[in-house]
Amino acid sequence: MMLKIKDGGNPRPKKINWNLLFFLAPAIILIIIFFFVPVFLTFLMSFTNMSTATGLTGFKIIGFKNYLQILKSQWTLKILKNTLFYVFTTLSLFNVGTALFLAIFSTHISENAGKFVRTLWLLPRITPSVVYATLWTWFTAEAPYGVLNQFLSPLGISSRNWLMSTPWVFIILINGFVGASFGMLIFTSAIKNIPPDYIMAAQVDGASTFQTIRKVILPMIRWPILFVTTYQTLSLLTSFEYILLTTDGGPGFYTTEVWALYAYHNALSNYYGNTLFGFGAALSVFLVILGIIFSIIYLRVFNFRALISEPKIEV
């Protein structure tokens, strides 16, 4: 088998680089086993009525029935909207927005103060998920138990379960406080890697701090911004643990249910013991498609090809 590779407009035949294939093989095999095979199996499973009751052997092939059920459901659009709202609000306000602010802020103050700020923001990340979520549920609980209500009652604000009253606010905050630290670390290291000559040159030219950030720092960390945005979008699309541990998708009709949680609820968790693997698989297929669409959009918006072909700085 021969590959043709364009080189300066002159195609020339080239032999397969067996060494290259040999070294890539472990990664390729892992990707096939842990990504392509599960996706393929999930895809197959989505055409069955497999559930706890049918077991892994007694199921039937039901064609597109699961997909039709999703399309006919009165909640599909709401859950999709919830998912997009959750992903983009958390992403823009915290995972990229706050992360960028913290990285710039902590690199523009003294080294020790910067370290302190970054360590503080890492605390939610290193706290176990269940403990972290439980702390929030206690923080927002009814008086006299909830700390928040104790602060608000002197201001004349009546006591309530804040998590259930304004669920989205707290879901974004809970996820955002954890999510911001990842971007903060990446952006900080990227900013610190910008050669000081550029910053100094800008300052000599009379640029203000804001102008330096806007005209020098931000363009130079485009690649880490793309990486954090893409990575965190895909992470948020599939993350649901803090929603599960706090509102569990409620209150009411799917108020805070996101697509990944919807798939989890159907495929793996049921109060009365019958989980719907087939229907859950169909929901997961939708999620995979959504992830691929986002990846393609990001690659185009950030001009990924140009970014990897012309590295300006090392991160």
Place this chain on the structure above:
Amino acid sequence: MKKNLVLLIISLILFLSLSLSIAKDNIQTITITAWTIGPDRPSFYRRDNLVDAGRKLNSLLEKEGSNIRVKVEATFDTGTWADYKQKFILSASAGKAPDIILSGHEDVAPWGEAGYIIPLDDLIKKYKDTTDLKDIIPTLWKSVQYKEKTWAIPQDSEARPLYYRKDLLKKLGWTERQINDLPKKIQKGEFTIYDMLELAKTAQDKGIIAKGYGFWPRPRKGNDFYIYYYNFGGEMQDPKTGKLILVKDALRRYYQLFADTIFKYKTTPEKYIGMEWRIWHESVVAGKVLFWQGGTWHWAEWPQVYKADPDDMEKNVGYALVPPAENGKPGVTLTHPLAYMVTKNSKYPELAFRVIALAINPVFDARHAVTSAHLPVLTSTWKQSTYYKNKFLREVEYMLKFTTFIPNSPDFGTYDEIVFKGVSAVANGDVTPESAVDIVVRDLENALGDRVIIK
């Protein structure tokens, strides 16, 4: 001669000890694994009864001359039901389930269909007469039957009463006699659920209790919500076809009750559903709530886990059936029997079954009932002194005559997800009861098609 005698004795001792050690070596110890759950902590005898039954079985096996002995390795979970069942489903799918699983009776339908658990009819027939299984309350057997087979052995039952503070009723001007007669009035249908809400509102208006502390039903997902559905004439399952049923009018009235208590009478706090259990328990234990609906097992949990004063409970907390929807009808409760099941992964299903059968005896049944405030499964337990000396259990036992069950159907999980979201949405103020019913009906039809009958 003497030397020979000594030699003979030594040889005999050696021979005997050798024979004994060979016999000992022939004994085969089989490990029987079991998973049990509270989640209420006082229900630990669900595990310990199995472990002790293992010892009983070993004595029996020895008498039978068998060289087999069992070692029961059982766990007791205090996490959530959903996590516990998920863990079992995943392990059963992977062929790594324990020999015995304790779960709700309704699980016999999906798990029996899936082949995760085995039917026990033949083993019951074989051992019923020689064990206490013959004394199991007949209605409890029905709860573990599905498609004309028996899939589990009932482990305990309970009732879900309405609790009330007698001291707060006294402050409202009720006499001792009136307070003590309340359970009977509810049983006879002379005090309805709306009478209860009116009374709770009066107590709030008079400042005896704070606003929103008049009536606290269960705050999180669970079986108790179906008490209100049944109360308003709900039906759950068609006995002939096994299909699930939804009675629209009963559902609307059940949702309306939640809307009324939260928004009209303001006897339940807004944003109530989703409240942490810890807060719920601590509030009722502190005597802040006038009426609340819980389980009999809470009676054991309050002093053991939430530091309630047993004397205060004895003196100031009353219990009755959940008041009926209409005058003249008796009050209602719901029972959710738990049961031991033998899994398909068990290599020794008969031994696993015998462990279960021996765990169900009057002494063990009584100690579990008394420690955890559950109701027994054996009629013979009623004669146990530890049981009949327990005033609370004696006084709630009559509730079983007025009880209801959730159905055994593999579709019930899907049904419940949808119906519970309805009450949660109404209680949250998102939709009216009428709209919630319409939404629920559309969802049920989409998810279950003709497997649900809408009336």
